[in-house]
Amino acid sequence: MLSPSEILEIRANFPILCQEVYQKPWIYLDNAATTQKPSAVINAIDEYYLTINANVHRGVHYISNLATEAMEQSREHLRQFINASNVQEIIFTKGTTESINLISVIISDFINEGDEIILSELEHHSNIVPWQMLCQRKKARLRIIPIDRNACLNLECLDTLLNERTRLVAVNHVSNALGVINPVRKIIKKAHEQGAWVLIDGAQAISHSQIDVRELGVDFYAFSAHKMYGPTGVGALYGKRKLLERFPPWQGGGEMIKEVSFEKTLYAELPFKLEAGTPNIAGIIAWEQAFSFLEHIGMERIKIYETYLLDEANRSLQEIPNLLLYANRALRSAVTSFNLSCAHPFDVGSILDRMGIAVRTGHHCAQPLMRVLNAPGTVRASFAVYNTLEEVEKLCDAVGKASKMLIS
Ligand SMILES: Cc1ncc(COP(=O)(O)O)c(C=O)c1O
Known part of the structure; x- marks a missing residue:
């Protein structure tokens, strides 16, 4: 110890x-609200603005290339940190909330009237409201896994809730209000047996234990930098590449396109397809220092x-x-x-x-x-x-x- x-x-x-x-x-x-930031993270933000402040992925000049390389290095480091198989599976967002909203929008076309989305009683509003909004848009239905008297999710109830109408199960890995660790492996297995996707809200898990998305077999995993010693305003969504490739973009703009005309737009490959506009470059670059901090310990x-x-x-x-x-x-x-x-x-x-x-x-x-x-x-x-x-x-x-x- x-x-x-x-x-x-x-x-x-x-x-x-x-x-x-x-x-x-x-x-x-x-700390569950936000962690403090080590000097290395704070210094990296300064360093970016002092030395390589330029927009990314517009490789027209030297400093822009340095900024792009530093940002992509952070993406690769994050891929290793959660053991994703490919950097295309790492989408930078503003944080957990945005990562969950992103999925709730891009899966829209796959949700029909009468379909069901399963959440739990332990969820943060960020993992409730986006699904409620989706259900309202698509006339789908929310089902809720209750907790037992020990505040643990009742998995027998999950068995009765899962059915052929279930499209997605979205639960947190660790409850922010009580700290309860949910049996996400079992939940993922049960949901997959029923053909449903699983999104895990990892906001409260990512800085407390090793997360291995491949070992979990999870479809989507959402988390924020600021809860793991990184800056605010940055986060990520992990998504299985095969799934993310099937879904349309959720926001249109610069960076996410291959070619635009007034008639139609060809979208960029992953991960850029899901990252419209200029990202929080300094935050993403500085976040890498937080991975190193955690790995070092x-x-x-x-x-x-x-x-x-x-x-x-x-x-x-x-x-x-x-x-x-x-x-x-x-x-x-x-x-x-x-x-x-x-x-x-x-x-x-x-x-x-x-x-x-x-x-x-x-x-x-x-x-x-x-x-x-x-x-x-x-x-x-x-x-x-x-x-x-x-x-x-x-x-x-x-x-x-x-x-x-x-x-x-
Ligand atoms: C379990 C959980 N989910 C989602 C969030 C939302 O995170 P953020 O505000 O960084 O998007 C939090 C923040 O407290 C959380 O604890």
Whole structure:
């Protein structure tokens, strides 16, 4: 496991973590919302604008070629990072939300009235609303996999939901609200047996364990750079090449064409067919530094260390009177979600904030899940590889103090 001195070395890459808020050391436990960025990522953004700022894929001059090469190198690195078979399967987007919207648009022609799309009760709004919009357009129907009392997806229900009308199953790999790890391998297998495609929302999985899209056999995998130590405004969609080739483009414009006349347009090959307009070049180039950062530490070591932090947090939180820990029996990744009885999550979060501890409170863009849990929201602490055991202990102490303050 990563040692305390290794964690200190890792933290040295994140100067932002050294600051104080309210004259207290800042403890950042809102990593599921966005992670901090290592200096290498920040420097790469500067470096791009200072030295090779030019538009890409318009190889007319020297610096433009350097920018294009750097961007394509990032694509190749990302391909290796998730073990896709071909760079044509890596589509750069603004983030998970855009990746999911992209698929919901390009599969439109393959969805007919009465067809069904299966989601789960654990989904983020980004993996609900685009499918709702598609279903409204095509008079198709959403079906929902319920959770059981441990907040795990009920796979027996999935068996009953899957049928010949199912076109797609879209579920997250890890729930952002509760941290539950979903059995995506089983879900993919079951969906494929029924001839349905599978989209996995990997926003909360990609920085916590090794993702191998080929081994998963998934059709589409969506994720954001900013949740894996990269910049905001960048993300990717992995899609099996054979599938992406079948679908039409979703946006028209520059970069995605071979030839345009007023009569008709010939589209470019993948991945450019699905990347209209000038991308976030600096962000894509800088994102590559985040892959290197993660690879240098090793995904397996990250997973072991973060699981250790999570287990320590849950063990201590459970000892606090009046604390309700969600999904406590489920397999979880780097997120703990709880409430104090008789206290609104916002009040708990505000007290923690005054103690220098940044957590997230509210519905976490998962309102349907909050309704199922019958909760107004939760307090969510989420961990990254730079968090320390001491920070976890301070969180639990602070929650204990908040409990006393709010309940007495
Ligand atoms: C599970 C999940 N899906 C989708 C998203 C949306 O990601 P983004 O806002 O980067 O597009 C998030 C963000 O919190 C998330 O946690």
